[in-house]
Amino acid sequence: MIKASANAAALQYEQATLINPNPNPNPNSYSKPKPKPKPKPKPNPDLNAAALQYEQATKAMWYSRLKEHMGWDNANLLQYVKMKSLNAQPANTMVVGVSPVGS
Numbered sequence: 001m002i003k004a005s006a007n008a009a010a011l012q013y014e015q016a017t018l019i020n021p022n023p024n025p026n027p028n029s030y031s032k033p034k035p036k037p038k039p040k041p042k043p044n045p046d047l048n049a050a051a052l053q054y055e056q057a058t059k060a061m062w063y064s065r066l067k068e069h070m071g072w073d074n075a076n077l078l079q080y081v082k083m084k085s086l087n088a089q090p091a092n093t094m095v096v097g098v099s100p101v102g103s
Helices: 002-019 045-070 074-088
Strands: none
């Protein structure tokens, strides 16, 4: 009789551990499943295009105001933009175009 009840208890324990591998009866000790990460929002090409157009329109307006304020023609403004872009480049990678000697 003792052997039968021991087998029954072992069977109950085995079945319980198959259902719940954590034999701790405290429900607060179980680890909660990790939530799935939220998918990253896809970039909206319409918003990117609108932002680029806005940025370009703003630059065009300020270059127009600078040209008008300084009294420059297109050639002077072009020279200013070229010098500004050269100044923005790092010195170790700067490439300057020069005319060949004798041309």
